[in-house]
Amino acid sequence: MIKYIKYISLFFTALLFSNGAFAAQEAETEAKEEFNVVETIFSHIGDAYEYHITEINGHPISVPLPVIVRSEERGWFIFCSNKVAHGETYEGFHIAKGGSHDGKIVELNAAGEEVRPFDLSITRNVFALLLSCTILIIIFVPMGCWYKKNPYGVPSKGHNMLEAVILYLDADILEPALGSNKTRFAPYLLTVFFFILINNLMGLIPIFPFGANLTGNISVTMVLALFTYLITNVFGSREYWKDVLWPDVPTFLKAPIPLMPLIEIISTLTKPIALMIRLFANIFAGHMIILVLICLIFIFSAAMGVAVGAGVSVVSIAFSLFMYCLELLVAFIQAYVFTMLSAIFIGLAHEGNEK
Amino acid sequence: MNLFLPESGLVIWMLVAFSILFFVLAKFAWPGIMQSITKRQEHIADSLRKADEAVKTLESLQEKGNKIIAEAQAEQVKMVQETKELNQKMIAEAKAKAESEAAKIIEAANEQIKRDKEDAIKELRQEVAALSIEMAEKVLKKELADKKAQSNYVSSLLSSMEKNTPAS
Numbered sequence: 001m002i003k004y005i006k007y008i009s010l011f012f013t014a015l016l017f018s019n020g021a022f023a024a025q026e027a028e029t030e031a032k033e034e035f036n037v038v039e040t041i042f043s044h045i046g047d048a049y050e051y052h053i054t055e056i057n058g059h060p061i062s063v064p065l066p067v068i069v070r071s072e073e074r075g076w077f078i079f080c081s082n083k084v085a086h087g088e089t090y091e092g093f094h095i096a097k098g099g100s101h102d103g104k105i106v107e108l109n110a111a112g113e114e115v116r117p118f119d120l121s122i123t124r125n126v127f128a129l130l131l132s133c134t135i136l137i138i139i140f141v142p143m144g145c146w147y148k149k150n151p152y153g154v155p156s157k158g159h160n161m162l163e164a165v166i167l168y169l170d171a172d173i174l175e176p177a178l179g180s181n182k183t184r185f186a187p188y189l190l191t192v193f194f195f196i197l198i199n200n201l202m203g204l205i206p207i208f209p210f211g212a213n214l215t216g217n218i219s220v221t222m223v224l225a226l227f228t229y230l231i232t233n234v235f236g237s238r239e240y241w242k243d244v245l246w247p248d249v250p251t252f253l254k255a256p257i258p259l260m261p262l263i264e265i266i267s268t269l270t271k272p273i274a275l276m277i278r279l280f281a282n283i284f285a286g287h288m289i290i291l292v293l294i295c296l297i298f299i300f301s302a303a304m305g306v307a308v309g310a311g312v313s314v315v316s317i318a319f320s321l322f323m324y325c326l327e328l329l330v331a332f333i334q335a336y337v338f339t340m341l342s343a344i345f346i347g348l349a350h351e352g353n354e355k
Numbered sequence: 356m357n358l359f360l361p362e363s364g365l366v367i368w369m370l371v372a373f374s375i376l377f378f379v380l381a382k383f384a385w386p387g388i389m390q391s392i393t394k395r396q397e398h399i400a401d402s403l404r405k406a407d408e409a410v411k412t413l414e415s416l417q418e419k420g421n422k423i424i425a426e427a428q429a430e431q432v433k434m435v436q437e438t439k440e441l442n443q444k445m446i447a448e449a450k451a452k453a454e455s456e457a458a459k460i461i462e463a464a465n466e467q468i469k470r471d472k473e474d475a476i477k478e479l480r481q482e483v484a485a486l487s488i489e490m491a492e493k494v495l496k497k498e499l500a501d502k503k504a505q506s507n508y509v510s511s512l513l514s515s516m517e518k519n520t521p522a523s
Contacts, residue, residue, distance in 0.1 A: 119364040144384030147391035187381035219365040
């Protein structure tokens with residue numbers, strides 16, 4: 001076991017330095033163009049049409065991804081993102097620079113304005129999403145089949161580890177929050193937990209198939225929160241709806257102006273919105289801090305010379321190593337918190353003990 | 356800032372991918388895992404309870420066995436004692452019976468002896484009477500010849516008889 005921990009920590013350290021190293025190469029090439037911190041950070045945190053890996057002598061090395069767009073006038077187009085990667089125009093599409101559609105694929109309409117087509121491209125985040133879903137299915141479907149076949153068998157090491165996590169969730173979240181209804185909602189909550197966890201962890205690995213900051217993207221957390229919101233309300237009991245629409249308050253607060261029902265309806269919305277923002281902000285901020293710490297090296301070397309930058313790099317890397325460990329912790333905590341709060345919301349609405 | 360605005364393409368992909376993931380895992384992964392975990396938990400709880408019961412049964416059986424052994428020992432001791440008592444009683448009874456029998460036999464013998472003795476005395480008396488009568492006849496025959504001598508003799512006989520006759 002200790003051997004494995006050694007390998008894992010070595011792996012992470014190596015990744016961290018490679019991260020620093022590629023940033024350094026980037027800085028060398030961009031040193032003359034003036035190092036743009038904001039652009040660097042947001043391009044790492046945000047979405048992109050390709051997987052940027054590094055840049056050697058001004059030539060970017062990246063993995064292109066498919067672009068799928070539907071122009072309102074001309075229909076569907078599918079092409080490879082390297083055709084538009086460096087400011088080229090392909091079939092009338094190019095990547096906008098600046099403006100309200102910065103970094104997105106746009107086309108020119110009749111008036112010569114940049115407008116966005118309907119964009120279903122496999123971007124970096126979509127790629128990570130599909131990859132994580134595939135990994136989860138590859139891990140859990142054979143595991144489920146194995147468990148079904150051998151309910152009293154001895155699980156392998158990997159299955160045992162996952163089973164420990166599942167048992168912990170079962171005892172700590174599902175059982176207290178849902179009680180006897182847990183078999184009904186356990187599939188959703190377990191899926192959410194492992195989905196968030198694997199994407200948090202994949203987001204921390206800064207090389208090609210990973211590092212996409214998926215759970216730090218508000219679209220993703222919004223959909224997850226939407227699922228929780230739908231399940232909470234679709235499976236809400238009669239008491240739950242009574243509490244929302246006709247709460248136990250003096251009548252003048254409910255009619256003729258439905259003041260309390262309005263507040264209750266808003267409160268049902270605030271819960272999933274809080275879920276959405278909590279996960280998004282935690283992961284987003286974590287990635288941002290690490291990137292800022294790495295960028296500090298180049299800010300200092302640009303402002304005060306390479307020697308100072310080298311000195312700062314020691315501190316920066318130490319801090320970002322610390323942040324990586326913290327993020328590793330946050331990856332688990334946020335997955336746990338999202339699952340636990342979802343379970344509590346669903347449990348309260350389902351039992352009708354909402355208060 | 357478009358970082359804080361949801362992106363329609365990603366939202367659609369996420370909806371589709373997460374729904375598929377959810378249905379696949381909900382159908383093929385979680386029920387199997389959860390059921391088997393529950394089954395195993397029940398199995399372990401059941402086995403522990405059974406083991407407990409087995410230990411209890413064993414203990415009660417041991418107790419019962421010990422009790423049976425103790426009872427058997429007590430019975431044995433009692434039986435031996437009873438046998439001994441019976442033995443002694445039988446011996447005592449036999450002795451008493453033998454003694455009483457012996458006493459009876461001795462008594463009967465004594466009585467027989469007494470009776471025989473009486474008979475003998477009676478016979479002797481008859482014999483003596485017959486002898487006396489015979490003797491008297493002879494004397495009488497002889498003496499009847501000599502009248503004077505006869506009377507003398509009778510008187511002398513009588514006197515001697517008075518002296519010699521036993522008291523009875």
